[in-house]
Every structure is written in structure tokens, then in C-alpha cells.
Amino acid sequence: MRKLGKLAARLLLVLGLGGFLGATLVRLAPGFGVDEEELDSRLSEGSMRALRQSNAASGSLAGFYIHYLSRLAHGDLGESQALNEPVRQLLAERFPETLKSVVLGLALGWAAGLSLAMLAVMSRMGVVDLAASLLASVLLCIPAAVLALLFVVAQAPGRLVLGLIVFPKIFHYARNLLAQSAALPHVLTARAKGLGSVRVLLRHILPVAAPQLLALAGVSVSLAFATAIPVEVLCDLPGIGQLAWKAALGRDLALLVNLTMIVTLVTLTANSAAELAAQPPRGGQA
Amino acid sequence: MKRVRLAAILFLIVVAAGCLLADVAAPASYAHQFRDLPDAAPSRQHLLGTDDLGRDRFSRLLYGTRVSLLLAPAAALLASVLAAVIGGAAGFLGGWLESAVMASTDLFLSLPWLFLLITVRALLPLNVSPLASVTITFALLGCLGWAGAARVICADARRLCGSDMVLLARASGASGFRLLWRHIVPNLKPVLAAQFWISVPVFVLTEANLGILGLGVAEPLPSWGSLLRELESFSAFSAQPWQLAPLVLLVLTVSCFHLVFKKQELWT
Numbered sequence: 001m002r003k004l005g006k007l008a009a010r011l012l013l014v015l016g017l018g019g020f021l022g023a024t025l026v027r028l029a030p031g032f033g034v035d036e037e038e039l040d041s042r043l044s045e046g047s048m049r050a051l052r053q054s055n056a057a058s059g060s061l062a063g064f065y066i067h068y069l070s071r072l073a074h075g076d077l078g079e080s081q082a083l084n085e086p087v088r089q090l091l092a093e094r095f096p097e098t099l100k101s102v103v104l105g106l107a108l109g110w111a112a113g114l115s116l117a118m119l120a121v122m123s124r125m126g127v128v129d130l131a132a133s134l135l136a137s138v139l140l141c142i143p144a145a146v147l148a149l150l151f152v153v154a155q156a157p158g159r160l161v162l163g164l165i166v167f168p169k170i171f172h173y174a175r176n177l178l179a180q181s182a183a184l185p186h187v188l189t190a191r192a193k194g195l196g197s198v199r200v201l202l203r204h205i206l207p208v209a210a211p212q213l214l215a216l217a218g219v220s221v222s223l224a225f226a227t228a229i230p231v232e233v234l235c236d237l238p239g240i241g242q243l244a245w246k247a248a249l250g251r252d253l254a255l256l257v258n259l260t261m262i263v264t265l266v267t268l269t270a271n272s273a274a275e276l277a278a279q280p281p282r283g284g285q286a
Numbered sequence: 287m288k289r290v291r292l293a294a295i296l297f298l299i300v301v302a303a304g305c306l307l308a309d310v311a312a313p314a315s316y317a318h319q320f321r322d323l324p325d326a327a328p329s330r331q332h333l334l335g336t337d338d339l340g341r342d343r344f345s346r347l348l349y350g351t352r353v354s355l356l357l358a359p360a361a362a363l364l365a366s367v368l369a370a371v372i373g374g375a376a377g378f379l380g381g382w383l384e385s386a387v388m389a390s391t392d393l394f395l396s397l398p399w400l401f402l403l404i405t406v407r408a409l410l411p412l413n414v415s416p417l418a419s420v421t422i423t424f425a426l427l428g429c430l431g432w433a434g435a436a437r438v439i440c441a442d443a444r445r446l447c448g449s450d451m452v453l454l455a456r457a458s459g460a461s462g463f464r465l466l467w468r469h470i471v472p473n474l475k476p477v478l479a480a481q482f483w484i485s486v487p488v489f490v491l492t493e494a495n496l497g498i499l500g501l502g503v504a505e506p507l508p509s510w511g512s513l514l515r516e517l518e519s520f521s522a523f524s525a526q527p528w529q530l531a532p533l534v535l536l537v538l539t540v541s542c543f544h545l546v547f548k549k550q551e552l553w554t
Contacts, residue, residue, distance in 0.1 A: 149518065227400075229401070248405070248501055256408055271396045
């Protein structure tokens, strides 16, 4: 319970800090406080002054931050300057698309990485280990954007790229971890007593490696979200990665800051959940 | 394995020499346009042909390699220095500072890098010069990439603080800065070097991703990322396999980095 409280406090702190940094970035961005209407030559001097005064209402950084946070608390994420739509609506439209890609990518990456790592460790055949390590090493050396382009050329589903980016990290980490666990004395004893490979893996190796593998789950969520940007841009998938790229090109900082904060919140929640799941049960072994 | 590592080191030396000698080896400047020869096929004059603006691809590849291979280590150096200062201080002083640094590194490691990078990149003025854009891009990479290394250095500094060697130094009257400078920092050097070499390929790949998205180094200055943008013209791609030269060079170089420094990574 104490751990849960700590994690919730950390999330709140990040939200507060992220909000402050975001507000500062938006406030200091070139062109802040300048309205397009000021370019209208039909407006009189008085109207211009009134317009500038209304824009300068939340002029100081502290005032701007309080205004920004109070809006955030009411669920108002502001309006996108580049796309002329409420940020909340844009997120509601695009977040499910990214979530679909991320879930598929994570499932694929973890399934391939973990099963190949288990095969490499349990089969104890150098060829399997070498082939899997070689594949993972090659994938580690190719930028996600290039993989996405190659998938477009091959007319393959772009979402799979996320899996290919997650796979080598999972494979390398899981392989080393399982190999370490497989060399523990109790595993060697179990093998010597004639236990089958599957039983040794499920009963003696995986339970030892599970907490550290769970800790990796949180990191892989962050990796998958970051990979979503080039993949969605190049494969034309209408998710938040593509939205972030459009916002960057249109210098739409309000949208970008909100997107970064939301993705950070999601990845931090995933990390915290992984951390909690990796905790040994009370009274259990560390 | 030793031979493979040797071959990888040799390859890295050749690539580094090639890009450092770009001024001599390149047949033209990276920005020079042969306007009567756009999209030309490879020839003796243009070894990798020309791009759609008539610029010599081989020259751009040499200069682009120079930009990526000089600035990625510079960014890695910045990240390593930040990691050494923050992680070293946290490990040496311990207490609340160590807890705060560990919490910050946890936070930094869970942040989606690319989102942060493009957010800060979007803040830059539109009229930023190519040189400024390349410096800012790699400086950002350096400033955001310290967390992982700081964790390792903090743990190592903490281990050193509890070692017999430091205990003996304390008993001999060494304390504070002298203890840190004479006994802890020299022993952190191998870990720092390993962290530095691990960061280089990571930054090279991140710049490539940013470059392909058009958010990296500004034209006409080439980098591996901006050169890879050419791959977006899919129809020409199959007819012009020489367009893949930057990708092949990037993959080979990053693979060689992994091969050469794998051993150092295991030490950490």
C-alpha cells in the first residue's frame, strides 16, 4: 500500500513538473501571444490594442501556469493551432490507433524475443543461439524509420515494425537473464535429477527471472511509443505519433506538450505497474 | 571472434579516415549542384550518381558520415560528462541526493525520447542555420541521454565508496574532493569509457530517425539521417540500388561499434 502511495505521488509530481515545463515551453515559444487577427488591416488601432490586451491577460509565467493547470484539471487541453481542433478531440480520435499498434508491437516483440531466448537457452545448440543473436543484432542496427520505409516498399503492415524494434531488446535481455538463471545451482541439481527441459524452465528458471523480466515490460512500453512516431509518419497510420510529427512541423507547441505529457503519463503508469508486479509477495522470497 | 573484432576495428578506422579526409577525397562540395546532371547514374565522375538536385552523392555521403561520426561521439561525451557529474556525486555523497538522482533517472528512462526531442526541436526558430541545427540536435541528444549511464556510474561510485581502498584512504586522512578526485574518479574511468562507446551508436540511430522525419540536420548540410530521406522515393528505389549506400554504411558502422565494444558493455 505504501509502495502504491509512493508511485501515485511520483505520478502526480511528474504531472506537475511536466505541466510546468510544458507551460514554460509554450509561453517562451516564438510567436506566443500574437494573434493571427492582428494581421487584419481592417482593424482599428483601438481594436488592436484590445486584442493585445486580451492576449496578454495571462502574461506572466506564473499566471499562465496557473491558468494552464486549472484548464488541465477541468480536462481542457486547449486547441491545436496547426489543425484548428480541440486537442482532446484529436487525442480521442488518434490514441486508440496508436494503442492498437503499441499493443500489437509489444505482443509480437515479447512473443518472439522471449520464445527465441528460451529456445536459445534451453536447446543449448550454438546454431540456434547464433542465428537468433545475429537477427537481433542486425535489427538493433537499423533505424526504426528505415524499417518502416522497407515495410512500405514491401507493402507489409507497418505496425509490425514496432515488434521488430522491441524484439532485439527483449531477446538480448531475456537471453542473458535466462542463461544466468539456468546456471544457478538449484537448476543444475534439478537437471541432474532428470527433470525435463520444460519442467525445469517453467518451475525453476522462469520464476527466478520473472521479476526482472517484468521490470523490462515498462521500459518496452516507452520504446514502443517512441517508435510509433516514425512508423506512423512513414506508414501513414493516423495515430498520435503522426499527430506529434504534424505538430512539430507546424510548430504547434501546445499540442506537442500535451502529447508528450500524456505519453509520459502512460509510460510511467506502465513502469509503475511493472514495478509493482515485480515486487515479491509479502513474506515471499526476495 | 578476435578476427571479427579486428575487422570491425579496421572498418571503423577506414570510415573515420574517409570522413576526416572528405575535403580531399570528395570530388565536389556537399552543396555543389551539377544542374545538367540531376538524378544521374553512377559514373567515374560521380561514384554514387547524383541526387535530384544534381549534388554528388559520394561527396554528400563522405561529409554526412563526418557530421554523424563526429557529432554522435560529441553528444555521447556530453551525456557521459553529465552522467559522471550527476551519478558520481550521487554515489559519493549518498543520502537524499542519491535518492533524488535515482528517481530522476527512473523518470528520464521512462520518458519517450523521440517525443521530447521533437518537442524541443519544434521550439527552435525557423531560420536556424544548418550548422546551428546540427549542433542543437546533437546537444539535445547529449542532454537527454545521461540517465542510463548515470545509474551505472552512481552504483559503481557507491561500490567504490565502500571498498577497502577508499576505507584505507579515509583512514589515512583523505576526504572530500581529494578522495573523489584521487581515488574514486580514476576508478570510474573504465565504466565511463564503456558508457561513452555504448551511447555513440544509440545517438547515430536517433539522429537517423530524426533526419528521415525531416527534424534533424537542416539542408544543405548532410548527415546520415538526411541522406536516408532519399529512400522515401520508393519508385526510384528499386531502379537505383546505389541510393542504399548510406543505409549500408550506417548499418555496417553501427554493427562494428556493437562488435568492438560488446566486451566493454559486459564489463559494466
